[in-house]
Amino acid sequence: MTTQTPARPQLIDLHPPSADMRRLVQDGLKREPRQLPAWFLYDNEGSQLFDQICQQPEYSLTRTEIALLESSAADIVNAIGSGVIVEFGAGSARKVGPLLEAMHPHAYVALDISAEHLRRSTATLQAQHPRVPMLGICCDHSQLEALPDHPLIQGERKVGFFPGSSLGNFTRDEAVALLHRFRVLLSGGPLLLGLDQPKASSRLEAAYDDAAGISAAFARNLLRRLNKDLDADFNPDKFLYEAVWQEAESRVRMALISEVHQTVSVAGEPWTFSAGQPLVTEYSVKYSAEMARELAKDAGWRWCGRWHDPADDLSLHWLEAAD
Numbered sequence: 001m002t003t004q005t006p007a008r009p010q011l012i013d014l015h016p017p018s019a020d021m022r023r024l025v026q027d028g029l030k031r032e033p034r035q036l037p038a039w040f041l042y043d044n045e046g047s048q049l050f051d052q053i054c055q056q057p058e059y060s061l062t063r064t065e066i067a068l069l070e071s072s073a074a075d076i077v078n079a080i081g082s083g084v085i086v087e088f089g090a091g092s093a094r095k096v097g098p099l100l101e102a103m104h105p106h107a108y109v110a111l112d113i114s115a116e117h118l119r120r121s122t123a124t125l126q127a128q129h130p131r132v133p134m135l136g137i138c139c140d141h142s143q144l145e146a147l148p149d150h151p152l153i154q155g156e157r158k159v160g161f162f163p164g165s166s167l168g169n170f171t172r173d174e175a176v177a178l179l180h181r182f183r184v185l186l187s188g189g190p191l192l193l194g195l196d197q198p199k200a201s202s203r204l205e206a207a208y209d210d211a212a213g214i215s216a217a218f219a220r221n222l223l224r225r226l227n228k229d230l231d232a233d234f235n236p237d238k239f240l241y242e243a244v245w246q247e248a249e250s251r252v253r254m255a256l257i258s259e260v261h262q263t264v265s266v267a268g269e270p271w272t273f274s275a276g277q278p279l280v281t282e283y284s285v286k287y288s289a290e291m292a293r294e295l296a297k298d299a300g301w302r303w304c305g306r307w308h309d310p311a312d313d314l315s316l317h318w319l320e321a322a323d
């Protein structure tokens with residue numbers, strides 16, 4: 001008997017061109033406080049460092065969400081129905097397995113900004129699920145106007161999946177805009193949205209500043225990425241990393257703090273950092289069940305229910321497009 005290796009999934013590359021990246025960095029460095037879009041953290045090295053963060057003892061989110069998906073997949077699929085799974089910010093695509101097994105979808109489409117990582121993740125997943133046709137789309141999903149014309153997507157009911165609490169990287173207004181956009185991209189299909197919830201600040205700060213220093217390395221890699229891709233000359237050793245819970249905003253703020261007064265060149269332009277000045281690398285907003293319901297409503301979604309882990313640390317929210 002011969003066994004056939006499944007074909008590698010196709011990858012459609014819609015990564016923003018470097019001129020757009022330059023403009024985004026210039027805009028971000030003009031903000032107060034300075035802040036770049038969180039997707040800049042995810043070049044190939046950044047994606048691999050994020051996978052290491054997921055294995056740290058302090059970062060329980062990934063383990064908890066996978067366990068919840070494993071225990072609830074049949075129930076979830078019974079509720080949200082079938083179609084083509086469209087996963088936003090799929091990363092290593094390690095969470096969708098239980099849904100693929102319970103749903104047997106027509107296809108699986110993974111969107112992510114990190115092209116090489118996406119290529120690897122979809123190839124690994126394809127080998128594990130040879131019967132499910134798969135497609136990768138490298139893009140910034142916060143700017144995507146429409147899913148590409150592709151036979152795996154066209155005319156099919158779409159089921160959105162956005163785990164990992166990635167929505168927490170966006171401010172509330174940006175999160176509303178993103179959920180609006182997903183409603184359009186899913187053309188009437190439901191969305192399964194994974195959101196982490198507020199908890200003790202000591203737990204949250206440790207989760208984003210692990211003892212092994214992987215979160216700090218992940219943040220500093222942003223500077224290396226700017227050096228490589230935008231001809232910058234940051235010295236990552238001259239920035240301290242910190243993760244601070246900001247109660248009023250229900251978020252953890254991750255930032256690199258300039259240790260000294262220094263001037264850095266980015267794409268030929270000088271930028272001065274005073275000692276102690278932060279560069280925000282990302283936020284992680286934590287949504288209580290009530291906050292998530294309000295957010296969904298403001299973004300044109302009907303909140304239909306949630307599944308949560310036994311400790312009620314995080315939730316998978318079921319949203320349907322409001323009429």
Ligand SMILES: C[S@@+](CC[C@H](N)C(=O)[O-])C[C@H]1O[C@@H](n2cnc3c(N)ncnc32)[C@H](O)[C@@H]1O
Nearest residue numbers: 039042089090091112113114139140141163164
């Ligand atoms: C917090 S990680 C979560 C990964 C995975 N979904 C999980 O739950 O473990 C965020 C993922 O979204 C991707 N990402 C971040 N911003 C994005 C954007 N604007 N458009 C597309 N992908 C993005 C990153 O490359 C990364 O893989």
